[in-house]
Amino acid sequence: MNLLLLDPFALSQEYPENLTHTLNYGHSTCIKFNRKGDYLASGLIDGTVIVFDFETYGIARVLRGHTRPVQSLSWSRDGRYLLSSSRDWKCILWDLKDGSREKTVRFESAIWGAELHPFNHQIFITALLDDAPTLVDFSDGTIRKHLLSSTPLQKDDEDDEDEEDADADRRERKHDKQSTLVATFTRSGQYIFAGTSKGWLNVIDSETLQTVRSEKLTTSNIKHICFSISGKQFLVNSSDRTIRLYNTPDLTYVDPVDWDIDIVHRFQDVVNRLQWNSVAFSSNGDYVMASTYQDAHDIYIWETTVGSLVKILEAPREEIVDVQWDPNRTLVAATGLDNGTIYVWATVTPQRWSALAPDFVEVEENVEYEEREDEFDIIPDEIANKRKLDQEDDDEVDVVTIERVRGEFSEESFVIPVLLEEDDETFDSSDSD
């Protein structure tokens, strides 16, 4: 509701520039914003999951359950459930209403990452180290695991000019042993995009669990696949030090065989030839950011229409591992590698002095004041008041109907209850700022 009163110039800042907060609670390895952007979940190296309230920058929940470092975090759509996966081979679904464990799922191998279905918090997809990627579904009470294939789909179109090339391709698809390193749902939940260790993108239908399309994007490991919030584009980060930006094909109306997976841009650091630790889209999808490997301590921000580098955010003395852009504000959070501190960059707007009195106006240059005809007329108080009161009669006021303001996040988002009793939680808070 404050959007109508805020300075439009301040609102138009597209990316953050100033380091505003540092959160120090344990050693954080991965972070994730919820859909509304008011809570940030942080997984620590000792297995604890902390939920920060980004209105107070304080801790809203401490979730204990994992015994090894947390690998990944995923929020449900309404913000009530949080899925965490850890190196102790378990995935835990937490209910944030009271911090209890809704479900615990054990696996037979280490987990690369787990992600919840965008609409159903009882379905999630995991990529495992020594096993096939697994879709876990517990909507009907029992935990069902469905194994998915990592093998690329055979292409069976006949318009390949070269017979030998087609043969080589088929052989490559069939015999190249590879494992899936990352799996994520599309924005509608209809398909799963899985990236393999040989650079293939496998698109799997989440209902039939069959691979419907495979495309070789690169020759090295695919480390991350992430979609923009609108779902119109997706990013692929791979070990060949390139980040590739693609336009998502029309998933609803077009058959998988006819999809055009077109690359839009390649982002790489040609000077230092660095690997990228982590990638993310901006809240409106116009910017892509990535954190650099080892000594650089930087976050690069590129603009997606032209592909040019627009900003480098520097972290004080620490290599940045995980980066996240707040889905509704111009705010970036990132974790450091050495101390596990969470750095927050945001926009800082100065106070508008014209707000301090009703007749103050900010002007660019001197304005000649034109007096009104009746400026210095002396009107007896009663007549002036009566004139004002009569004017009011024409106004129609509506104090009850709630109107939606454009630009505001209007969906229902779960509010984590504030725990105030001393015996509710025992933790020694050592956070700063």
Next chain:
Amino acid sequence: MDKMDMDRSADSSGDTTDSELPSHPGDALRHRYVSTNANARAVVTTERTGLPKYVLHFILEGHKAGVTNVKFSADGQWIATSSADKTIKIWHADDGEYETTIEGHGRGINDIAWSPDSKVLASASDDKTVRIWNVMSGRILRTLRGHTNYAYSVDFNPKGNLIASGSFDESIKIWDVKKGVCLRTLPAHSDPVSAVHFTRDGTMIVSCSHDGQIRLWDTSTGQCLKTLIEDNNSPVSCVRFSPNGKYLLSGALDSAVRLWDYLKGRCVKTYQGHKNEKFICVSTFSTTRGVWVVSGSEDGRIFFWDVQTKDVVQILDGHKDVVLAVDAHPTKNLLASAGLDGVVRIWMER
């Protein structure tokens, strides 16, 4: 049509006689109802809902000094009253039964606010602290220290994780409820801050002060977004947002209650007829049946105005001294009023 005789006890508005009344307050009516009161002033109602017909339901007694504020809980089950006798009393909203007393403040209490989950109460007192209590057990959960003079007013944000408090020391402090620390101090006014209120989504705070200004603040940055002043600079005693957050209702010590459109920056309605020149008389909206503006008055009466036409649609008698606070129940047609006579009256409309 016959003149229908409606139930009315001696306490309700003795100065309105109604003719051609509907049998059912909720009917969609097409006629305009015109009635005259003892002062021969035509009282015109809105086209659909008819006049408010509040009558005394029960009286809550027990406070040993004047009652400064009365608030219904967000779930509508409880009434909390704060008093100059340093205590807060909790009562049931449906039958007026006394539940418990919360003690702990060192001096009289100026304002109370319920948390959105109705389990926790915040109170601002002359002992310069704001305290947070567990309502059922009466246990103190947090003491917020920091103000350098009387704490005058307190409000929870809709999520329940922030508290804003206005004080005699001319500042507003925003507190983190969980940690109990002050997150931000806003150098709000040049005179005591008399009221603070959050919007429905918690993004803005409105505050008013004895210097005659009403200011809107952005919660996350603490910056001032807008200032509104009425021409005669009279002290503003209370301010709140309308239920949809688009308008502000303010009461000033020139016996006028004003409705402001803060985007246009001007007053769009003025409600007059009551007396308010010395004390802080709270005004509020009653939206459960018709849309009324309700305010207490220094002559012991409670005034109802129609929001659109600005006419006085009901006057309730009964208090023997200044009526300091009124509050409307969130869902039922109930009104609570309290004042310097130490008695809380609950009025109901059938």
